Amino acid sequence: MSTNCKTVSLRTRKIKNGEQLSFYLDYYPGYRDESTMKTMRHESLGIYIYAKPKNQRERDYNERMREKAEALRCRRYESIVNEKYEFFDKEKMKGDFLAYFEKLARKKNTKWEHVYKHFHTFVRGKCSFGEINVDMCNKFMEYLYNAPQGLHKNLKLHTNTIAAYWSTFRAVMHTAYRDRKIRENPNGFLDRIDTIPTEKQHLSQQELVKLAATPCESSVLKTAFLFSCLTGLRKSDIKALKWEDIQSYGNSGVMYVTVRMQKTKDIIHNPISEEVLELIDYNPDKRGLVFPDFRDKLTQVPLKKWIKAAGITKHISFHCARHTFGCLQVEAGTNLMVIQRLMGHKNFSTTEIYAKMSDEQIRATVNCVKLK
Numbered sequence: 001m002s003t004n005c006k007t008v009s010l011r012t013r014k015i016k017n018g019e020q021l022s023f024y025l026d027y028y029p030g031y032r033d034e035s036t037m038k039t040m041r042h043e044s045l046g047i048y049i050y051a052k053p054k055n056q057r058e059r060d061y062n063e064r065m066r067e068k069a070e071a072l073r074c075r076r077y078e079s080i081v082n083e084k085y086e087f088f089d090k091e092k093m094k095g096d097f098l099a100y101f102e103k104l105a106r107k108k109n110t111k112w113e114h115v116y117k118h119f120h121t122f123v124r125g126k127c128s129f130g131e132i133n134v135d136m137c138n139k140f141m142e143y144l145y146n147a148p149q150g151l152h153k154n155l156k157l158h159t160n161t162i163a164a165y166w167s168t169f170r171a172v173m174h175t176a177y178r179d180r181k182i183r184e185n186p187n188g189f190l191d192r193i194d195t196i197p198t199e200k201q202h203l204s205q206q207e208l209v210k211l212a213a214t215p216c217e218s219s220v221l222k223t224a225f226l227f228s229c230l231t232g233l234r235k236s237d238i239k240a241l242k243w244e245d246i247q248s249y250g251n252s253g254v255m256y257v258t259v260r261m262q263k264t265k266d267i268i269h270n271p272i273s274e275e276v277l278e279l280i281d282y283n284p285d286k287r288g289l290v291f292p293d294f295r296d297k298l299t300q301v302p303l304k305k306w307i308k309a310a311g312i313t314k315h316i317s318f319h320c321a322r323h324t325f326g327c328l329q330v331e332a333g334t335n336l337m338v339i340q341r342l343m344g345h346k347n348f349s350t351t352e353i354y355a356k357m358s359d360e361q362i363r364a365t366v367n368c369v370k371l372k
Contacts, residue, residue, distance in 0.1 A: 214306065233259070
């Protein structure tokens with residue numbers, strides 16, 4: 001908060017046709033929240049009392065609510081005084097930063113959860129808000145450069161993974177500062193980590209057909225992978241997919257899958273083909289998860305064995321199924337704007353990558369410029 005605020009007064013305003021009063025705080029001459037840079041004059045407390053109490057019970061209720069509102073007013077004023085004279089609540093600084101971080105990660109996505117686990121390991125399971133500073137953040141960055149992969153303890157994290165994790169950690173710092181959990185935002189003193197260009201592998205149409213015809217030791221892995229190739233859904237979305245998410249739309253007779261993506265939290269509403277419905281043995285009476293037995297461990301050795309059995313020498317991860325969907329859509333001539341919507345990309349530049357990955361499209365340019 002800005003230190004310009006001099007007084008905090010408790011006031012009421014009429015609501016609901018004048019039958020109730022609502023408590024609010026009046027800041028004079030106002031304060032500016034440094035995290036949002038917005039100046040505020042009033043703050044509703046969400047506490048209501050009777051405008052004209054009819055009996056002793058209602059008068060007692062009004063008195064109790066007034067005491068609560070006054071307590072909040074005192075806390076707000078104390079906070080302004082502390083900031084004005086550069087005080088900060090010492091008890092707040094002793095608070096559990098790890099518990100705060102974990103709560104944030106649960107609300108976000110798996111990447112945030114992975115970063116939390118790494119930070120938990122880095123601080124050995126204990127960290128308060130008061131310990132957060134630039135030096136600790138830089139040491140955590142050094143830790144990431146030497147941190148092992150989750151399932152491969154002898155392998156280190158890829159540079160692009162480190163960059164993504166570091167970006168997420170910086171977002172945690174910003175959020176903690178915005179929530180007034182830490183006194184200063186260290187991000188202004190932290191370096192960024194640049195990603196390096198990498199080739200995104202994908203299956204060609206012929207390889208996809210060949211893979212579909214190849215037996216796999218795990219039926220749920222095969223079905224889930226091919227489902228991703230045909231729909232473009234991420235692994236996290238497939239794991240959370242329910243039968244209830246697949247429904248018809250209007251009178252078109254076309255089935256749609258509607259999901260809130262785990263990574264971006266955006267909602268996609270995409271049509272799916274008869275081949276997809278046949279693949280998962282769709283039945284409108286089914287309930288619960290579509291892939292209840294699908295586990296992350298299946299995307300390691302079992303997936304590699306299946307890819308090898310199909311005679312495919314490319315390095316294919318489960319996420320390559322999503323790349324396959326994007327690239328094959330490009331090669332089929334689908335408009336990039338449509339592909340962006342189907343894949344739920346926030347930025348068009350992300351979708352454009354699939355146009356660059358499309359070998360078929362590149363080969364088609366060979367005869368575009370001629371001498372005759």
